[in-house]
Amino acid sequence: MSANSRLTIAAHALAWISLYQRQGHEVATSEQIATSANTNPVVIRRLLGELRRAGLVESRRGMGAGWSLARELDSMTLLDVYEAVESGPLFAMHRATPDQGCVVGYGIQPAMQGIYEGIEETLRRELASVTMEDVLRDVLAAPR
Amino acid sequence: MSANSRLTIAAHALAWISLYQRQGHEVATSEQIATSANTNPVVIRRLLGELRRAGLVESRRGMGAGWSLARELDSMTLLDVYEAVESGPLFAMHRATPDQGCVVGYGIQPAMQGIYEGIEETLRRELASVTMEDVLRDVLAAPR
DNA sequence: CAAGTCGCAACAATTGCTGTTACGACTGTT
DNA sequence: AACAGTCGTAACAGCAATTGTTGCGACTTG
Numbered sequence: 001m002s003a004n005s006r007l008t009i010a011a012h013a014l015a016w017i018s019l020y021q022r023q024g025h026e027v028a029t030s031e032q033i034a035t036s037a038n039t040n041p042v043v044i045r046r047l048l049g050e051l052r053r054a055g056l057v058e059s060r061r062g063m064g065a066g067w068s069l070a071r072e073l074d075s076m077t078l079l080d081v082y083e084a085v086e087s088g089p090l091f092a093m094h095r096a097t098p099d100q101g102c103v104v105g106y107g108i109q110p111a112m113q114g115i116y117e118g119i120e121e122t123l124r125r126e127l128a129s130v131t132m133e134d135v136l137r138d139v140l141a142a143p144r
Numbered sequence: 145m146s147a148n149s150r151l152t153i154a155a156h157a158l159a160w161i162s163l164y165q166r167q168g169h170e171v172a173t174s175e176q177i178a179t180s181a182n183t184n185p186v187v188i189r190r191l192l193g194e195l196r197r198a199g200l201v202e203s204r205r206g207m208g209a210g211w212s213l214a215r216e217l218d219s220m221t222l223l224d225v226y227e228a229v230e231s232g233p234l235f236a237m238h239r240a241t242p243d244q245g246c247v248v249g250y251g252i253q254p255a256m257q258g259i260y261e262g263i264e265e266t267l268r269r270e271l272a273s274v275t276m277e278d279v280l281r282d283v284l285a286a287p288r
Numbered sequence: 289c290a291a292g293t294c295g296c297a298a299c300a301a302t303t304g305c306t307g308t309t310a311c312g313a314c315t316g317t318t
Numbered sequence: 319a320a321c322a323g324t325c326g327t328a329a330c331a332g333c334a335a336t337t338g339t340t341g342c343g344a345c346t347t348g
Contacts, residue, residue, distance in 0.1 A: 005236040038240040062346020065293040092149040096182040105180045107286035142251030206315025209324040
């Protein structure tokens, strides 16, 4: 499975913005977040753009521009973030339609579909049980 | 998330071999399975090779060669298949180490690591609760 | 009008999966 | 001993997704 870091980086950005705001600042720039996450500002802007579409953050343009939270972290779950930045199912079906004249080729897709849906539902429930506030607490709890 | 069909194809192959054996045949060829799955025999051989390494199937070479199950389907769970054909974690950390001088950059990896481990454990439990016998039953239950 | 930052398009690099060809290794049959 | 059928595996191309990068227009405050 080709793992990707989109959820990790998105959570990083949200935690960073929240902490920065708690220190009294109004907005955080993609440049600052990118420095903390050790990546490119455009990567951050792309991800935050998706979070904005999902209503998790807001952005201001012009002078003194930047990003701020649209909701409190405790009303924001990892599922919200996951759905904002991840697309498509965890497991895929055959790339080419299997032989419909074969019993297995005919029945395998509905069978796996049902199983995969159950698994994704469980994943969602798991993600929904963790708020971004929980994540930030864990972040701050890391031993020095 | 880049979904892949390795688990689906592996399950397809196992179900096909089992059904074929229940019809009285000793071994199935990668050619036959590939026809049912509408892919290339080498793709099937690659996947079945991984299942063989995991002790789920056996192969014979020479004349009358092919693949057979090494265990009954009801003693084989989707987790066994998943672990045989999938590698690496579902979610990845940052590709470049985040800024260790930043509180968030320092604490984010252990925080997310812990959360991801819990999620993967849940996924494993879910996959372990479905046997390949269940899958084959579902396959055969597809309405005509 | 100047400065700072977002918004977005475009492109390259990297990675993983899939499909394909090729060919040697192996073994039952003749 | 030769043949035929199939596995085992390497090599390579095609494709898609992610990531990183550059460039530049759009926007807003001072």
